Amino acid sequence: MSSKETHKPAVQTTGHAWDGDLQEFNNPLPRWWLWAFYATVVFAVIYWVIYPAWPLGRDYTKGLFNTITYETSDGRQVETHWNTRARFLREMQAARAKQEQILQRLAGVPYQEIAADRELSAFAYSMAKVLFADNCAACHQSGGAGVAGLYPNLADDAWLWGGTYAEIEQTIRNGRRGFMPSFARALDEQQLDDVATFVLSLSGFEVDPEAARRGGAIFNGQAGGCYYCHTHEGTGMTSQGAANLTDAVWTVARVQATAGVEANKEAVKAVIRKGIQREMPAWAGRLDDTEIRILTFYVHQLGGGQ
Amino acid sequence: MEQPAYQARIPIYPRSVRGRFRTAKYAVLVLAYGVYFSLPWLPWPRPGAPSQAVLFDLPGRHFYVFDLTIYAQDIFWLAGLLVIAALLLFFVTGIAGRVFCGYFCFQTLWTDVFLLIERLVQGERNARIRLAQAPWGPEKVLKLGATHLLWLAVAFVTGLTFTLYWGYAPELARQFFTGAAPFPAYATTLFLTATTYVMAGLAREQVCTYMCPYARFQGVMFDQDTLVVAYDERRGEPRGKPRRDLLARESRHGAGLGDCIDCGYCVQVCPMGIDIRNGLQYQCISCALCIDACDRMMDSLGWPRGLVRYTSARALRGEHTRWYKPKNLGYGLVLLAAVAALAWSIGHRSSVEMAVRQVRQPISVTLSDGREQNRYEIKINNKTSRPAVYHLVLEGLPGAELVVEGGAVFRLAPEASTKALALVRLHPKDARTSRMSFHFVLVPESGEGERRAWEAVFYLPPWRLEAGR
Known part of the structure; x- marks a missing residue:
């Protein structure tokens, strides 16, 4: 390998030596590296000119030839120097314009058509989830689970005020006032007990048949007058927001099949004694028509609808 | 000796050469250019999608490669491909050295084309050196200008072609020249035009020596048995110019000279500007x-070829090169396994995907008829380029009813997805436990397509289960 040495150019070292023989080459940098360095300097200067860069006390350089125009939610055109917030607002504006088309369809077509069109219904579902979380979930809980006795469960198929699209839209638009009078003075303890027994018998609980018969007489007679709203069969009346007492859903009384007849009777008695006074506000002024339609579609779908 | 802080590039003017390897390299070049430049224009009938054989549709999240459609969720195949490429590099480099660099790397291919242009316009090595040293004049301006213009043209076509892979080529090309193409198309083309021009025209061998990591780390895969381009020092040294009195090889040997006639051809043809006779260099x-250069010289002298040849360090010492060694076999096996795994994964890709997400708030509600209801948000994705119709059914949950808004039949456009809310209802008397695993099954309507199942769980509050007993 003698030729190898003769052809190798002499290399300068820094002159330092460690551990006796460790030396550091002092090779020149390639010229292109220097150019690349100058290029980054030029880039930085151009950046300073175009983008916000230098702090000036309470102010800063805004950047030249680089403005962003966006529209605010109330339709004003705003032109500002380059900044990420304005870019975000402009992107949001573009996204709104994209949604506009599908929102117009949602506003115009009948509900059945939304349900039949998977693209429309998927969009409505996604959008309604957000609307519901923002406006409805405070009372009805996320997913419409409700709170027994206070806020109806929207995820089941029992509809106090009717479960058709029109009825649900009516409910959201104008609100509802749920009312059942207190029977604490009208009925004595024994009568309360009998009525509660009768109500439990309606949905198939094993109860004392004699007490249930007495309770039925109060329910359907002048003493109680429950049938005015709950009907003689106990199936309820959506025009009054009166619950169906014959099904398995308990929207107010905390009745559980495993709790035992006595405990359940107490739960029903508590409701009859106190009555119900609850209110859902009207949303017509707070949500626009399209939003109400989207929410109607969503709530209808939650429990399977009617 | 004082050195400058910065060193300008030492210009290299490679001389042309003909021979076996040059021919092979041109064959690779023609093949690579043919594929690269024509592929975006190759039509491929594809219902419901752009009819372009290879199309990377980023906004649509679809990569089309002939009959294969790759979705965003399949992108791990790209990782598999990169693993295979890396293993192939290790395997080949361990056996045959920097084959990729010399024959297949786009830096080498494009530099070859730029050198061809240079030679076409300015002439052979000597003419180019003369031109470079000549004072500026009309001829120099004309020739250098023409060279750079042609380089820019090739660079532009290269950049534009790359861009055409990312859109429907005929439409995108028309838009490009009418000023209607999207900004990224112009930016990509401009960037690649610039980099091609700089890398293949100006930077050249500096890319390999200073910038490229692969160039450097391939050295660690070398061993005593790796094929390298090497100068046979034992045969060539001591080198010496041919002498009129020592024309025959035997008389030359008799005078103590080796076979290298020190003609310098091997140095002149080197695109890296090195002298192979100095041994293996990074x-x-x-x-x-x-090799081509030296072989031509030997041929003209009537001496045997191979003074510079593909050989291994071990063979140069006079021993036999060993091919079957754990390193080569290991790389080969892992490479085969990776190829097999990727092929299996692509071969067993499904034509439909479904995602099932249980709504957990509320997780379960009681219905008026006493049944319990769970809700599931489902998303179905048709991964074929044909329309598909699937029926969604339940399996493993006897007595349960499935209710889907809009019906349990899903008509999917090609490569489209759809979302729906599925309600599952079950009476507590039909329940076995409070957590029951079952399957959502997609059944293709027309026998065509596959039947696939996804697991889900039906939840029932324990007290409801008890009440059902």
């Missing part, structure tokens, strides 16, 4: 052009 890209 700059060498194994392009083998010095």
Whole structure:
């Protein structure tokens, strides 16, 4: 390998030596590296000119030839120097314009058509989830689970005020006032007990048949007058927001099949004694028509609808 | 000796050469250019999608490669492909050295084309050196200008072609020249035009020596048995110019001279500007052009070829090169396994995907008829380029009813997805436990397509289960 040495150019070292023989080459940098360095300097200067860069006390350089125009939610055109917030607002504006088309369809077509069109219904579902979380979930809980006795469960198929699209839209638009009078003075303890027994018998609980018969007489007679709203069969009346007492859903009384007849009777008695006074506000002024339609579609779908 | 802080590039003017390896390299070049430049224009009938054989549709999240459609969720195949490429590099480099650098790397391919242009316009090595040293004049301006213009043209076509892979080529090309193409198309083309021009025209061998990591780390895969382009020192040294009195090889040997006539051809043809006779150097890209050069010289002298040849360090010492060794076999096996795994994964890709997400708030509600209801948000994705119709059914949950808004039949456009809310209802008397695993099953309507199942769980509050007993 003698030729190898003769052809190798002499290399300068820094002159330092460690551990006796460790030396550091002092090779020149390639010229292109220097150019690349100058290029980054030029880039930085151009950046300073175009983008916000230098702090000036309470102010800063805004950047030249680089403005962003966006529209605010109330339709004003705003032109500002380059900044990420304005870019975000402009992107949001573009996204709104994209949604506009599908929102117009949602506003115009009948509900059945939304349900039949998977693209429309998927969009409505996604959008309604957000609307519901923002406006409805405070009372009805996320997913419409409700709170027994206070806020109806929207995820089941029992509809106090009717479960058709029109009825649900009516409910959201104008609100509802749920009312059942207190029977604490009208009925004595024994009568309360009998009525509660009768109500439990309606949905198939094993109860004392004699007490249930007495309770039925109060329910359907002048003493109680429950049938005015709950009907003689106990199936309820959506025009009054009166619950169906014959099904398995308990929207107010905390009745559980495993709790035992006595405990359940107490739960029903508590409701009859106190009555119900609850209110859902009207949303017509707070949500626009399209939003109400989207929410109607969503709530209808939650429990399977009617 | 004082050195400058910065060193300008030492210009290299490679001389042309003809021979076996040059021919092979041109064949690779023609093949690579043919594929690269024509692929975006190759039509491929594809219902419901752009009819372009290879199309990377980023906004649509679809990569089309002939009959294969790759979705965003399949992108791990790209990782598999990269693993295979890396293993192939290790395997080949361990056996045959920097084959990739010398024959297949786009830096080598494009530099070859730029050198061809240079030679076409300015002439052979000597003419180019003369031109470079000549004072500026009309001829120099004309020739250098023409060279750079042609380089820019090739660079532009290269950049534009790359861009055409990312859109429907005929439409995108028309838009490009009418000013209607999207900004990224112009930016990509401009960027690649610039980099091609700079890398293949101006930077050249500096890319390999200073910038490229692959060039450097391939050296660690070398061993005593790796094929390298090497100068046979034992045969060539001591080198000496041919002498009129020592024309025959035997008389030359008799005078104590080796076979190297020190003609310098091997140095002149080297695109990296090195002298292969100095031994294996990190700059060498194994392009083998010095072999062609030396072989031509030997042929003209009537001496045997191979003074510079593909050989291994062990063979140069006079021993036999060993091919079957754990390193090569290991790389080969892992490479085969990776290829097999990727092929299996692509071969067993499904034509439909479904995602099932249980709504957990509320997780379960009681219905008026006493049944319990769970809700599931489902998303179905048709991964074929044909329309598909699937029926969604339940399996493993006897007595349960499935209710889907809009019906349990899903009509999917090609490569489209759909979302729906599925309600599952079950009476507590039909329940076995409070957590029951079952399957959502997609059944293709027309026998065509596959039947696939996804697991889900039906939840029932324990007290409801008790009440059902």
